[in-house]
Amino acid sequence: MSWMAWTLPTALFFSAIGLALLILTVFELRSPTRLAKGFLPMQTTRGDRFFISLLSAAFIHLLWLGTLGGALWGASLLAVLWAVLLMRWG
Amino acid sequence: MSSFRPQNNRAWLGVLPVVLIVAFSAVIPLMTVVNYSVQDILDFNTRFFVGLQWYEQTLNDPRFIEAFLRQVAFSLTILTIQIPLGIWVAKGIPQNSRMTPLILVVLAMPLLIPWNVVGTIWQIFARPDIGLLGVTINALGITYNYTSDPLHAWITLVMMDVWHWTSLVALLAFAGLTSIPQPFYQAAELDGANRWQMFRYVELPRLRGVLIIAVLLRLMDSFMIYTEPFVLTGGGPGNATTLLSQHLATMAVGQFDLGPAAAFSVIYFLFILLFCWLFYSSVVARNED
Structure with missing residues (x-):
């Protein structure tokens, strides 16, 4: 390996x-899972919302790194909050 | 207002072989690239962990931002041309003629030509001194030289891609058109629909599936384009036609900067994933409406 x-x-x-x-x-x-419609514009499954959370987390970190730089704890916290929001009400 | 529908996911077991193949052909290489992207790699056995330094460097590199903007402009331009042109060509192909198979074979020919050969063909074809296209345009009194003028280089690049890939859209659209049952046309005729209304309300909704595939394929392909522009213009004049993949190849192969090139690759991959997901989900959302 x-x-x-x-x-x-x-x-x-x-x-x-x-x-x-x-x-x-x-x-x-x-x-x-059930197809559910939350605040996202289309119906999603649990897996869809997890994928969106991961993709969002990647871009939140990239945006933070590209603009503010330095430590990424803030970006990580933001990504986790967004993921919780998305998984629950997305 | 929420609406719920139970899902049966047992059929996903059927895709297990594909998942395994993708794991070996895509996931493991991708993981390796991520591993490379956080290290400074001097040789196979000498490497140092640098955290997200290469990501920060790439995101603040003006050459990356310029190449990214050029890439987006290129993909949007070719999609804007190829999708309507492909549909128009498909509508012109007779559906029940003895000539249909011949037309389809001729149409598919550009797709069979290797990418580097396409680049070479257009490099010679567009040359202002000996190329048929270049000489003809100059003979018309229009100064044209794609090797020195960035705008001409762009136009030539877009023309080459349109020539190479419009056939794919046309073939997909033709397949979609042939699957529309005749009674739909007859009903529209009885309602007095003109040609535009027939296209807008009968054909276009039933072409949606194949057009989604066409746009996704062309978006991903155009975002990854490398060989044709490399052979045609080499990214020039200056950096006028240097797209993302060419910039990446220069870093990874030319300069052997494996760490920064890996970080670049991960960002590049995430953008392709984002665009495809945004496009796909917008289409799904529209279908649900």
């Missing part, structure tokens, strides 16, 4: 995404 040039932070990052997908899969088997 050395050719993949792993680092601890990237390994933790991908593990977190993998764990989230695993939790979503288990959750899906126990309680199948």
